[in-house]
Amino acid sequence: MRRLINDPYEIVEEMLDGYCRAFGDHVKLLEHDGRVVVSKNAPKKDKVGVIVGGGSGHEPLFLGYVGEGFADAAVIGNINTSPSPEPCYNSVKAVDAGKGCIYLYGNYAGDVMNFDIGAEMAAEEGIRVETVLITDDVISSKNVADRRGIAGDFFVFKAAAAKAEEGSDLDGVVAAAKKANENCATMGVALGAAEHPTTGSEMFEMESGDMEIGMGIHGEPGVRRGKTEPADAVVTEIMDVLVPELKLAKGDEVCVLVNSLGATPMMDLFVAFRKVSMILEEKGVTVHKTFIGTYASTMNMPGTSVTLLKVDDELKKLIDYPTNAPYFIQK
Amino acid sequence: MRRLINDPYEIVEEMLDGYCRAFGDHVKLLEHDGRVVVSKNAPKKDKVGVIVGGGSGHEPLFLGYVGEGFADAAVIGNINTSPSPEPCYNSVKAVDAGKGCIYLYGNYAGDVMNFDIGAEMAAEEGIRVETVLITDDVISSKNVADRRGIAGDFFVFKAAAAKAEEGSDLDGVVAAAKKANENCATMGVALGAAEHPTTGSEMFEMESGDMEIGMGIHGEPGVRRGKTEPADAVVTEIMDVLVPELKLAKGDEVCVLVNSLGATPMMDLFVAFRKVSMILEEKGVTVHKTFIGTYASTMNMPGTSVTLLKVDDELKKLIDYPTNAPYFIQK
Numbered sequence: 013m014r015r016l017i018n019d020p021y022e023i024v025e026e027m028l029d030g031y032c033r034a035f036g037d038h039v040k041l042l043e044h045d046g047r048v049v050v051s052k053n054a055p056k057k058d059k060v061g062v063i064v065g066g067g068s069g070h071e072p073l074f075l076g077y078v079g080e081g082f083a084d085a086a087v088i089g090n091i092n093t094s095p096s097p098e099p100c101y102n103s104v105k106a107v108d109a110g111k112g113c114i115y116l117y118g119n120y121a122g123d124v125m126n127f128d129i130g131a132e133m134a135a136e137e138g139i140r141v142e143t144v145l146i147t148d149d150v151i152s153s154k155n156v157a158d159r160r161g162i163a164g165d166f167f168v169f170k171a172a173a174a175k176a177e178e179g180s181d182l183d184g185v186v187a188a189a190k191k192a193n194e195n196c197a198t199m200g201v202a203l204g205a206a207e208h209p210t211t212g213s214e215m216f217e218m219e220s221g222d223m224e225i226g227m228g229i230h231g232e233p234g235v236r237r238g239k240t241e242p243a244d245a246v247v248t249e250i251m252d253v254l255v256p257e258l259k260l261a262k263g264d265e266v267c268v269l270v271n272s273l274g275a276t277p278m279m280d281l282f283v284a285f286r287k288v289s290m291i292l293e294e295k296g297v298t299v300h301k302t303f304i305g306t307y308a309s310t311m312n313m314p315g316t317s318v319t320l321l322k323v324d325d326e327l328k329k330l331i332d333y334p335t336n337a338p339y340f341i342q343k
Numbered sequence: 344m345r346r347l348i349n350d351p352y353e354i355v356e357e358m359l360d361g362y363c364r365a366f367g368d369h370v371k372l373l374e375h376d377g378r379v380v381v382s383k384n385a386p387k388k389d390k391v392g393v394i395v396g397g398g399s400g401h402e403p404l405f406l407g408y409v410g411e412g413f414a415d416a417a418v419i420g421n422i423n424t425s426p427s428p429e430p431c432y433n434s435v436k437a438v439d440a441g442k443g444c445i446y447l448y449g450n451y452a453g454d455v456m457n458f459d460i461g462a463e464m465a466a467e468e469g470i471r472v473e474t475v476l477i478t479d480d481v482i483s484s485k486n487v488a489d490r491r492g493i494a495g496d497f498f499v500f501k502a503a504a505a506k507a508e509e510g511s512d513l514d515g516v517v518a519a520a521k522k523a524n525e526n527c528a529t530m531g532v533a534l535g536a537a538e539h540p541t542t543g544s545e546m547f548e549m550e551s552g553d554m555e556i557g558m559g560i561h562g563e564p565g566v567r568r569g570k571t572e573p574a575d576a577v578v579t580e581i582m583d584v585l586v587p588e589l590k591l592a593k594g595d596e597v598c599v600l601v602n603s604l605g606a607t608p609m610m611d612l613f614v615a616f617r618k619v620s621m622i623l624e625e626k627g628v629t630v631h632k633t634f635i636g637t638y639a640s641t642m643n644m645p646g647t648s649v650t651l652l653k654v655d656d657e658l659k660k661l662i663d664y665p666t667n668a669p670y671f672i673q674k
Binding site (some may be wrong): 341 | 637
């Protein structure tokens, strides 16, 4: 394994300790629950609480998006594992300011089960918690509601958090999250697997030189596997799915996220974005904002995903809303 | 190879095209020299021109640090190869505003030769160009002046650029760069090699599960190679070199950069920072600012480096000086 770690069974606790030591001006761990990262200024008066979360190993998702102007809390599970119901509930207690809370996370069965229990526990205390499941992974199902959430989490979190910051009530925040999710589509390509710290080996087998288009971030099956093709051909194949999915037409605007799954050279991301940009240009679609880097990873998985968010004036305003969360980079 | 590229001989041009498409509000390529990335607002009136550069493959170094409040230009070479003299010279012509320019780059023979020719060409036209070589790689030589520059580039660029933004003359900018360089030390650990796009294979051989402490970012020999040890032990070994190198004592302040060489899971960086933080705490050294992520990479090389910058009030002010360069993340 090519990773520098200590005891693999302590890796999540050590990561959280390191993270909060680094960004202690922005976040802290809940005193009574070491799996909830909360913004230093939560609960914020008269603001809907925005709670994100899921399994570890996808950093900077989820903890990197907690902070002023972004999420109020992230609930952290073990690697590729949903958080337990208790921290889901504790996060609500920590950030609710009387206007209720929203749970935002990728649509995975374990997360749905445990966050739902957290919401029920909160409801028993009279705190309203709504959930918007993120379903941007276009390849994961033909049925949109069954799709998983991947890098598009980033855009949906951002839109909902900004809406909450603007002072919207919970229904308004839910509507903003749904709108972002409906206008967001992601497709990626895996060139290999991440190394799992506990087993010390790769999470699945893939020959060096092969690729799997449309593979999920935990290695869920994609569209097809074969020899790695030129970047431009792969990006074209991805865009041929994303563009019709979002019904993009001349005059539309998008935000673009070209994301490293963890072990992708940054130069390759710029090469991929070049083709994304050329294809959009050709179709008369303009780019409002570009994000290129590691936003939703799977530890050291080699591969890249492309996310498009179709934006109108409202979504543009929400994406552009200022935030100081440690891993939000906005230029 | 686990990389998504097109023609390897076009990779630098495609990267630059993609980068400038993404961040065209901040930077552009010089019209007559496709290897010079310049800030949109360069030349800036009454400001010393700050020029950085070196070989490609270390992104976001160097191009990511061009923009408002940071470098005015980056001169881009082929992968692991110095830029030619011509773009070094062209960058001066593009950004000089009458107060002269400073070249800042890591101390590698090829870069020194070609940037020096660029400076001579500029001198013939009456433009003064000074150079500060960055030498933060503590393992690369016992003699400080012979050391190479690695991730510490980031801090030295930042300090010098902020000094220039403040309106300092060239001597003042040179002094700030030297001061940052003298107070900066980096040491890393490699867990494997990057894959070179042209050869399609790894740049050197290292068994999975091995590590080499102190290895340079192009695979230059380090202190020792052996089985990968626990993160805390490796970080301790690194800190045992960096702390005496900077003569850190109780009451001192530092900025910390925990850098991925390209294929390191972000969770492992937080685990490494945890130990850095614990060691500094034990020694009574406080952390002014923390940077954790990919700041100076070698494509998809697995490994991590730790950089410490000992700061006084002046250096703190320079590091904190606002900038909007696309890959400067300051929280």
